[in-house]
Amino acid sequence: MTDALLSIRGLTKAYPGVVANDDVSFDILPGEVHALLGENGAGKSTLVKMIYGLVKPDSGEMRMRGTPYAPSEPKAARAAGVAMVFQHFSLFDAMNVAENIALGMADPPPMRDLAARIREVSDQYGLPLDPWRVVGDLSAGERQRVEIIRCLLQDPKLLIMDEPTSVLTPQEVDILFETLGKLKAEGTSILYISHKLEEIRKLCDEATILRLGRKVATCTPRDTTARQMAELMVGAELHTPTREGRRPGEVRLALKALSVTSPGQFGTSLKAITLEVRSGEVLGLAGVAGNGQDELLAALSGELRSGAGMVVLDGTAIGDKGPAERRRMGLLTAPEERLGHAAAPDMSLTENAALTAAERQNIARNGFLSWNRARGFAREIIERFDVRTPGTENAARSLSGGNLQKFVIGREVMQDPEVLVVNQPTWGVDAAAAAVIRQALLDLAEGGTAVIVISQDLDELMEVSDRFAALNEGRLSEVRPARGLTVEDIGLMMGGSHDMEVADA
């Protein structure tokens, strides 16, 4: 095809031990929203990095409007009209929107002019944003707008978006889609990476599916079911988590007006959170990132202490106890940030297995660690959760994000917790692995564990939760049965309509 904006031919990139991309070819047409689909480790990010000039392909070629295109660095890619919105924002909290945008420009105009341009672009594309606000005070959705506007100011021909909706409320997703619609109408092409297949069906014109570095299929998302796409990605039949009708048992974990001040300057303090989780029940907590999720997890793991009586596990007040003691009592947690928080990046999987399991798995005896038992436990996790790694002695940071996620969730799940709290359990994990993790959580509940799932993925919460609540600015909404909730109800709960804020009985 000669009328393609960007045509990719035979792109190959190998790293020691893995071929990240193997002979990948496809075209992106002008004004097309093109989806890039694949499991974790399928090679999506490597491919995108090659397009954006962060990684150099080993072989193959790209052509931009028929002329050879081989960006040596992102600056060259930007000059050619390629812009990218990353999954992780690179913004300075202490600076305002305009300053942040100016930082990314080679030759920034005077602040006043830039602010006017920002306002203009934000009006034009329906992305409300005040250029003078400090980024630290913005929600994740607003931060993303900063990144998008930063890209739009370059007047890109191709906009790459890496999982843009993972941090947004349903209402914010709608706004984003409208913006993308306008861009598309103007002839801008969009390369869209996401795990959310329904979203892709709604938005994208064309989809390229990668598996193990190779292109395995192309499809038109509108004419393909989400299930078919998922199966193309996985290369096997997908099984959706199932659960039997559960009868909740007695209260295992109770929070009584839990209030904790956030240690971080831009963190969110928890304000009088009251809830109960029962044996055999999954409580889903929604909320846009930065509304107290991290603090709640820390207050439950014991990293943040509170008044003793604010956290009660099986009738014992534990609010003032540390993580080790809580773990001993059966309260296990898995934080959102995998590298550096849930796992030590440069330590092996064996060593990371001992991080939370030293006592419960008998790895430590009289203060001495048995690396054999730790290795055995690591191997069990790897097998049961299908963690793709050459072995237990590999450093945690050598695993792809999704695989490490399977490992850290698996590590907690396999320790038979009494109460398990997970934050973003399937963040960045592909459909098949996410299904495995969700099933594991449901199985735990089946076995009598009380489970709290904190997540920004509403589909996930609706799939696993028995009861549902949302965090907003450190407060908890009313806790309601998950069945029968509409998307509007949830949006209102997440948006913090405070008249609904009633303490859980």
Place this chain on the structure above:
Amino acid sequence: MVTLEKRPQPSRIVAWSTPFMAVLATMIAGGLLFAALGEDPLVAIRTIFWDPLFGQHAFFYRPQLLVKGAPLILIAIGLSLGFRAGIWNIGAEGQYILGAICGAGMGLAFYPAEGWFIFPLMVMAGALGGLVWAMIPGLLKVRFGTNEILVSLMLVYVAEQLLASMSLGLLKNPQGFGFPGSRNLQQYPSAHNAELIAGTGMHWGVAAALIAVIFAYVLLTRHQLGYHIRLTGEAPRAAKFAGIAPARLVLFCLGISGAFAGLAGMFEVSGPAGQVSIDFNTGYGFTAIIVAFLGRLHPVGILLAGLLMALTYIGGEIAQSSLGLPAAAIQMFQGMLLFFLLAVDVLTSYRLRFGKREAA
């Protein structure tokens, strides 16, 4: 163009070869330095690295290797535990001095009584002296969040003043004709840290250094505490998540490095040095920092690095006397070693890529 590319995981082979690369680079740069001073670089290098071991007077210098190496190793082992956890005790020199003062003070308190129990008491007093001195930055850090690097370093100068005061006052030899300095412990059998086997340089301090190496090795590889130390250094947030109390670890690491430095000072004052004097400390506490890093903060590495550093000390002295090289040149030589080590260290996490990038 040369570019740095991050490795998917840190290379173990490179991590272990960087000390050798650093030694080699130091030899080359040092050789140039000596050449600039008007010496034949090959002769100078041979004098420093070869003569102490295999030269004409090697029989005299070889025992010195243990005498000089033992305090370096003992101190560096203690420091390395803290360094692993990101706790920076820079004041080992001060803790070394305090260990010597307390150890010698304990011995001299019994003078002239003899008894088997005196030496063990001195060992305990030496360790305790270093430990208490290191607890000052430790408690200040835990309680008020002060920077342990600054506080421990400042306390070195306080310790030096204390040492001078002790040599001139409290511990001054009453029969010393007014000269500063304490009684000579070498002449007080119960307090003398004599050679265990005559002519080998092997004294109790050497034994203690070897025990410390084994202790640190077992602690770091087998014990939960060692795991916590490593975890805290590599991922502080993960360590907190695992349930490690940072304050306790700070106190443990500073305490043990202080105690080891104190022990080294005590063995030195009661053995090779013999007496508390104004110029008792010779910078072992600072050189041990180089030793710790040169040994990759690994106990066995530190053992080897300590011996190497002892060699440059001895070789440096020979070079001073036989070639007339200035003492500063030798110190610079040792400094270069740390400098080059830190420089080549970047290769453990990054690899070099040669060749031009393609233009867009």
